[in-house]
Amino acid sequence: MISDWMDSVESDIARISAHPYAGTPVGDVLDWAACSKGKRIRPILLILCSLYGPNCLAHKNRLTLLAAMMEVTHLASLIHDDIVDEAPFRRDRESVQRRFGKDAAVYAGDYLIARVQYYQAQENLHEAGMLLADAIQQMCAGEIGQARCRYREDVTMQEYLCNIRGKTTALFRASCRIGALESGCSKEVIEQLDRLGESLGCMFQFRDDLLDFTTDKEVLGKETHKDFRDGIYTMPVLMAMRDPLAREQLLPIMRRNRDGQTDCEQIKKMETIVHKYGGVENTKKEILRYRKRCEEILKMLPANAASAELGKIVRKCAQV
């Protein structure tokens, strides 16, 4: 059932990403920017949450468009992420900035955001538009917050959580909330699905941060510990840092890192310390705690085809 909805979402993503510059150098950039295809988790969440509402079929066109807007917003944010990270690849393809330069990438991201803005105006989106814009603001604030924490050896777990609530969780929450709202769910169900989106988003980010410590470079498909090298200290590191002995050993590595003196040996040493002092184990525990939270929310919701699918997503995001 969901696959039929997602076909419409794909058409809407193509419609939003369309441009009148085919066959020009501008068109080449915009084509490249738009054709990156991810797992579509945000639009899937929006559609699944909408299935709880009585008006989901009546509002199908609007819902698939909203799901597509969510994905294109996410896509634009990835393009801007890659500029900041100077990432050469994104999903096995050259990043926009690597292929066409930083300047083209900044404006390619902005172009996609403007396309979302256009459809927002065309479709007279009011509450959903405000929710989406608000989520983007939170996402930007989270990214700025993360940037301001870089290389800070005294960064706290609270700061980390605050940053990921913005940079990752906000769009997950907005996807769930907008799906529920626009299909006419009750206030109670809207709040439950909002909470589900929040817990899922956090879990998704914890797992992403954990992968650096549990996966080989070959499997991960990217350089490991890029976050650490960039001075972004994530949950496994911060969990380990709670132990004074780990802290004592990690601080000199973090200081060398800040001074640009990180080599493979230092990274391996850091990884060993994080494992030894429970950074990995405690992050896994945290993921399982959030999985439980998600499952409790799902139990409170009516059992239907959507809840079975959401359950699968929860289990997938909790695989550690």
Place this chain on the structure above:
Amino acid sequence: MISDWMDSVESDIARISAHPYAGTPVGDVLDWAACSKGKRIRPILLILCSLYGPNCLAHKNRLTLLAAMMEVTHLASLIHDDIVDEAPFRRDRESVQRRFGKDAAVYAGDYLIARVQYYQAQENLHEAGMLLADAIQQMCAGEIGQARCRYREDVTMQEYLCNIRGKTTALFRASCRIGALESGCSKEVIEQLDRLGESLGCMFQFRDDLLDFTTDKEVLGKETHKDFRDGIYTMPVLMAMRDPLAREQLLPIMRRNRDGQTDCEQIKKMETIVHKYGGVENTKKEILRYRKRCEEILKMLPANAASAELGKIVRKCAQV
């Protein structure tokens, strides 16, 4: 009269740029991003054009908000420009990217765009929202087009004009059109003000490009010929290039420039050639031609307080 309107626009700019992060590192970035104050030419145009419509007073709140949205959009684009240009200063203050880093600057620009998007949804803007989003798309396409033309010795005048129509003119046109539309102007007046915006925008950019060739570094307040050094060949250069003798002398300089071998001597040589072969003179003529076009449009419009102010802006933009 206009100053009363502009006070309201300033309040609306402050309202759009507001954020809930006061006193935090994120708030510091967002404050810095928002407090750059330019000449406000886009909101002034929007308000002046709205004065031709019968509903301008009735829709005053909506019009000043739209004018503010136009300015904040422009502000966001400047922040992203400065990342691309790695500009250290903007309007006598450190640029966001210089002060807080490239990553904070990307997301500070995105944050401001999301704030505009929020108000667009809140105020249920339909046609004006679509016009604004469309103008931003054109602006991005113009910037990408310019990026793709960099260091190309065979870049044409047509390509240059196409790029500036996007990067500069689109927002000028949208300002005029939205002001006219939302105040209830006739179709004919809307089209005339749209054309005025387009001519003014072009003239504004031609003059900006000319300043590099007619103003000392001290007066200009920034490094001269940054565009040329960055491989962006503007109207004075392209006008001179029409002469085969100039072309022959400029090509070796452009090639050295592409290879990163530009020094002050080369820049001086380039400037002398551009002057000698009419690049400056012909750009001035082009500006005057556009000034005439603007004045003809103004003559066709009803004479009122707004047309006198618009005439002043036209003359100011044509000062060469």
